[in-house]
Amino acid sequence: MKLRRAMRGRRAGVLLAATLSGAVLLAGCGIPDNTEVTRIGRGPSPGFATGDENVPGRHERNATNDTAEFVRYYLEAAGGDPEGALERVKKFLSPSAAAAFKPPNDIKVVHLADTPLVNPGSDKVTLKVQTLGVLGRDDGVLKPPTDTGILTYELNVGTITGQQGLYITKTPPVLLLSDEALTTFFERRTIYFWNTDHTALVPDVRYLPADMPSEQEPQQIIKWLLLGPSQWLQGAVEPLPEGTALLGNVPAVADDKLQINLSAQAVQPPDDPKALDWLRRQLMWSLKPNLSRVLELRIGNQEQTDYDSNDYLTSNPSSRLAASPERFVIYNGQIRRVSQTPGAADPIPVIHPDANRGVKAAALAQSPSDRRYAALVTTEGNHQVLRVGGALMGQQTDLLRVPLPAGTTGQPVWTITSDDPQTGAIGLIIVGGKLYSFSADGSPLRAVTWPGQAGWISAVAVAPDGRRIAIAVGGKLYLTALTADGDGPHLSTPPWRVQVPALRSISAVDWGTETSVVVAGTRADRDRVAIIDTALDGTDSTEPLPDIGTETVTYLTAYPVSPVTGKPSPDVVQYTANGAAFDVLSGPVRIGVGDLAGPVPNPPAGVVPTSPFFLR
Numbered sequence: 001m002k003l004r005r006a007m008r009g010r011r012a013g014v015l016l017a018a019t020l021s022g023a024v025l026l027a028g029c030g031i032p033d034n035t036e037v038t039r040i041g042r043g044p045s046p047g048f049a050t051g052d053e054n055v056p057g058r059h060e061r062n063a064t065n066d067t068a069e070f071v072r073y074y075l076e077a078a079g080g081d082p083e084g085a086l087e088r089v090k091k092f093l094s095p096s097a098a099a100a101f102k103p104p105n106d107i108k109v110v111h112l113a114d115t116p117l118v119n120p121g122s123d124k125v126t127l128k129v130q131t132l133g134v135l136g137r138d139d140g141v142l143k144p145p146t147d148t149g150i151l152t153y154e155l156n157v158g159t160i161t162g163q164q165g166l167y168i169t170k171t172p173p174v175l176l177l178s179d180e181a182l183t184t185f186f187e188r189r190t191i192y193f194w195n196t197d198h199t200a201l202v203p204d205v206r207y208l209p210a211d212m213p214s215e216q217e218p219q220q221i222i223k224w225l226l227l228g229p230s231q232w233l234q235g236a237v238e239p240l241p242e243g244t245a246l247l248g249n250v251p252a253v254a255d256d257k258l259q260i261n262l263s264a265q266a267v268q269p270p271d272d273p274k275a276l277d278w279l280r281r282q283l284m285w286s287l288k289p290n291l292s293r294v295l296e297l298r299i300g301n302q303e304q305t306d307y308d309s310n311d312y313l314t315s316n317p318s319s320r321l322a323a324s325p326e327r328f329v330i331y332n333g334q335i336r337r338v339s340q341t342p343g344a345a346d347p348i349p350v351i352h353p354d355a356n357r358g359v360k361a362a363a364l365a366q367s368p369s370d371r372r373y374a375a376l377v378t379t380e381g382n383h384q385v386l387r388v389g390g391a392l393m394g395q396q397t398d399l400l401r402v403p404l405p406a407g408t409t410g411q412p413v414w415t416i417t418s419d420d421p422q423t424g425a426i427g428l429i430i431v432g433g434k435l436y437s438f439s440a441d442g443s444p445l446r447a448v449t450w451p452g453q454a455g456w457i458s459a460v461a462v463a464p465d466g467r468r469i470a471i472a473v474g475g476k477l478y479l480t481a482l483t484a485d486g487d488g489p490h491l492s493t494p495p496w497r498v499q500v501p502a503l504r505s506i507s508a509v510d511w512g513t514e515t516s517v518v519v520a521g522t523r524a525d526r527d528r529v530a531i532i533d534t535a536l537d538g539t540d541s542t543e544p545l546p547d548i549g550t551e552t553v554t555y556l557t558a559y560p561v562s563p564v565t566g567k568p569s570p571d572v573v574q575y576t577a578n579g580a581a582f583d584v585l586s587g588p589v590r591i592g593v594g595d596l597a598g599p600v601p602n603p604p605a606g607v608v609p610t611s612p613f614f615l616r
Helices: 012-026 067-074 082-090 095-100 179-185 214-227 273-286 311-315
Strands: 107-112 124-135 150-158 167-170 175-178 186-195 201-209 257-262 294-299 305-307 327-331 334-337 359-366 371-380 383-392 400-403 413-417 425-431 434-439 457-462 468-473 476-485 488-491 496-498 503-513 516-523 529-535 541-545 553-559 572-577 580-584 588-590 610-614
Touching (some): 067 124, 067 150, 082 175, 095 167, 186 214, 186 273, 201 273, 214 273, 273 305, 273 311, 327 359, 334 359, 359 425, 383 425, 413 457, 425 457, 457 553, 468 503, 476 503, 503 529, 503 572, 516 553, 529 553, 529 572, 580 610
Parallel strands (some): 107 175, 257 294, 503 553
Antiparallel strands (some): 124 150, 294 305, 327 610, 383 400, 425 434, 457 468, 503 516, 516 529, 529 541, 553 572, 572 580
């Protein structure tokens, strides 16, 4: 399994240095009133200019005479500028094969399940691949494939009389790109859309060609925003107002300033300062890698406004994540803090000390400012109940009792939290393999219909934005989005399947960054359990713990890192297996009684900490 790598990026300092030489020619000065609207769509492309920084090198057709290596180079050819993908691929084909090659426009991203099988004495090469997604050429979205499992493709590779090197003389009519080539020839970029309440920006992952000149990137990002969110987020996020268009082209950065000019429809209602502020925050987050210092935004015929403050960062909940989290475990029926972590000497938030008993699992969350929320699964005789409540920071409250149906109960998790006690908070919990929602006001559980293929739900995890959900159903991993209206919370349709090539089945999941998750499950190559850190689409991963034995991971939690840090993976990951809790370090490290904050007089024999969690 390949190691996960940071996608190629070009940050503001590098961008500024690269574009200063062209500033005199490219810098814009203001857009006249009769500027034409930039049309969004595929037109003729001369290809990207060369000479930009960090442009990956390519392997040409005649770079090798080794058949297996030649096929790997062929699986790179579609990477980069999508308008030139077909011609680059055709350069590997014989003239007759090229003339007959008429694939669909989109690019199929595949993981090689085995090395290309070269048959001695034959020109036939067999590829066994797992399709991870289909890359849209217009929107940069890697959509889930309809064909899952291992597929077989057959190629013919040979020579042509009078020509040097190898050629593909027969190939299936599809543009194939290996997942390794995806990470080389594309940069994973995040654009943002407001949730429907305008309380937080929600990330949406796209793929930007690595050979695109940096001065062209902002215009591409704006085009993606105009096309709207990915399908699985629709309904949970808000697209730009209807009729929004880009006026003219986005000039290169000049004098530390990035200029964006949008049509008057971009701000609705017109002249609403709050709507304008929402728009500039969305743009500044989506264009963050390209912002050197100032965003100059002009709407219609209005005067431009310059924004140079970092206050936009607070619009993304991930930016508010602590550098080091407050950590808790369940020990002997109580929530206990972990020593040598933030707040280790503080009281447990929200709950009165006498309510901290009989606890099997718990979740603690914080609103954007000053409220805290608690959800506890506790025992009452022979059955379990949920107790919930919210209070101002530093205060406690009586928890409200919510009956639970019969069945195995999972870990509760808060999703939408509010500063307004009247709005409260919404959470999710798994009982008996089914998903339910609960509220901080103690109202009865509501069943949340799973819109995908039926199966036992073993884990649910909520991204820091509170809308994106990762969920393990029937041993498979899916992404979906949560919406909450008068009919109660529901999940977007259809959910997007995520294939993690290293794992045959998945039992637990949590978010590691805003664009990646940490999963646990049984390996595809042997009956052993592993913990994998993977991109949301399964295309790029590392293996923090490649082998932790045969015990199923029944629960996993990670504390996501802020995108502001630039870290590609979380610092803290913990899990539960066989009733014990572990830290994921260089290896699994058991969390013991000695790790608890405060004294533990007369610890009961055989009782160990379990169900670790964080204040989120």
